[in-house]
Amino acid sequence: MEHSLRVASYNLHDFKDDADAAVRVIRTINPDVLCLQEVPRHPMASHRVASFAARCGLNWPGGHRGSGGTTVMSSLRTDVADSVHASLRVACLQRERGYAISHVRLQGHLVVSFVSIHLSLDAQERVAHAATVLDAVLDDRPVVVAGDLNEGPNGQAWMALAARLGAVSSDAPTFPASNPRHRLDVIFASPELSVVPSTPVELDPEDLLAASDHLPVWVDLDLSTVPLT
Numbered sequence: 259m260e261h262s263l264r265v266a267s268y269n270l271h272d273f274k275d276d277a278d279a280a281v282r283v284i285r286t287i288n289p290d291v292l293c294l295q296e297v298p299r300h301p302m303a304s305h306r307v308a309s310f311a312a313r314c315g316l317n318w319p320g321g322h323r324g325s326g327g328t329t330v331m332s333s334l335r336t337d338v339a340d341s342v343h344a345s346l347r348v349a350c351l352q353r354e355r356g357y358a359i360s361h362v363r364l365q366g367h368l369v370v371s372f373v374s375i376h377l378s379l380d381a382q383e384r385v386a387h388a389a390t391v392l393d394a395v396l397d398d399r400p401v402v403v404a405g406d407l408n409e410g411p412n413g414q415a416w417m418a419l420a421a422r423l424g425a426v427s428s429d430a431p432t433f434p435a436s437n438p439r440h441r442l443d444v445i446f447a448s449p450e451l452s453v454v455p456s457t458p459v460e461l462d463p464e465d466l467l468a469a470s471d472h473l474p475v476w477v478d479l480d481l482s483t484v485p486l487t
Contacts, residue, residue: 308320336364384407
């Protein structure tokens with residue numbers, strides 16, 4: 259649809275699983291914006307992430323080091339005004355955490371801020387991380403925050419995000435992929451970005467199991483109510 263945009267979120271387990279299967283999953287979903295968590299972070303990983311983006315038919319801005327393995331990719335339907343990758347404070351010796359922001363424009367519409375997040379395993383840190391992200395992105399632009407919260411809808415960080423943004427993705431559990439019991443992965447969006455009903459996407463169950471320990475989430479958002487440029 260001319261005024262709709264598909265956003266997806268996917269934790270890719272540091273590419274430890276079947277990257278070919280992950281590419282097939284993403285190509286089948288066919289997102290305009292893809293928020294990723296757990297992409298490789300080591301100094302020589304950028305070429306692997308860039309190659310993965312190209313195989314998915316997506317553009318990647320690079321520069322994701324220090325963002326805890328979060329990043330945002332986008333399709334040729336969109337223009338990226340700019341992107342930011344940032345870290346989140348964690349306790350000593352804990353896994354690096356962070357978030358990535360990409361300011362994306364669909365032709366004929368204002369820029370929307372897309373944020374990929376991957377919160378801590380520690381509940382108090384998650385609350386602090388959610389507050390940091392909200393402070394960084396809530397301005398006059400519509401915003402979408404997507405990622406792996408490491409907690410479900412009853413968690414304090416989840417509720418803090420939901421108090422400012424609406425949870426718009428499916429309420430189905432996403433982890434572990436082999437027997438989903440926990441809804442850890444979610445997409446939140448500003449109230450002016452409503453959900454567009456879309457044709458179901460048929461994903462290969464074997465690819466989903468092979469690609470990652472998480473399942474992806476995605477949603478089509480209506481930009482027709484966002485002011486035109």
